[in-house]
Structure formats: C-alpha cells, structure tokens
Amino acid sequence: MSISDHALKNDFPEFAANILELRKSDDDFRKLSDDYDSLDKKIRGLEVRDVPTDDQHFNEMKLERARLKDTLYKRLTRY
Template sequence: MSISDHALDIDFPQFKSRILDLRKNDPAFRQLSDDYDRLDKKIRGLEVRDVPTDDQHFSALKMERASLKDRLYQQLAKGA
C-alpha cells in the first residue's frame, strides 16, 4: 500500500502562496486546514504503523479527509 502525504501544498502546488495567505488571514480557513492536516497525519500514521482497523472505519476517515479537501479547494479556487 502506498503511503502518500496529502498536505495541501503538495496536492495543490499551484495554490501554495494562496494557502499561506489564507492560513495567515482567514481563521476559518486556518481551522479547516488544521483539521485536515490532523486527519491526514492520523490516516498516514495508521498506514505506516499498520494499525489494525476495520475497512469501514478506515474508509470513513478517508471520506472525511476527501470532504475536507473539497471544502478547502473550493475556498482556494474561489480567489484564484
């Protein structure tokens, strides 16, 4: 299984400066991106340590990460 870092600046390099700007100036974006980062690290940690978890739980975590990423992308793309 491939263990990829899904940090926003890696997945959306074209928005790197916008990510920094929004994290600095938009508390709601910063909170959402912090939540996303924590969840991504949790998922990667489970993958790296091969922690036993049922597929349904793991899939739910990944779906939540995808939902957060979609919300963040909408904010990034809105100002581009």
C-alpha cells in the same frame, strides 16, 4: 504499499501562496486546513504502522479527508 502525503501544499502546489495567505487571514480556512492536516497524519500513521482498524472506520476517515479537501479546494479557487 506506498503511503502518500496528502498535505495541501503537496496536492495543490499551484495554490501555495494562496494557502499561506488564507491561513494568515482567514480563521475558518486555518481551522479547516488544520483539521485536514491532522486527519491526513492520522490516516498515514495508521497506514505506515499497519495498525488494525476496521474498514468502516478507516473509510470514514478517508471520506472525511476528501470532504475537507473539496471544501478547501473550493475556497482556494475562489480566493
């Protein structure tokens, strides 16, 4: 199985400058992006180590990551 790194800078390279600027100037954006990065690392860690986790928990984590990404994307496009 291929494990994708869904870091914001990888998924939205066209917004790299905005990501850096918002992380410096917007505490809420920084917290959301930190939460997103942390959750993405947890998900990738489980995938890489093939750690047993129930499907519901794993799917909930992925849904939360998608929700955070959508929120961050909206903030990036409005910046």
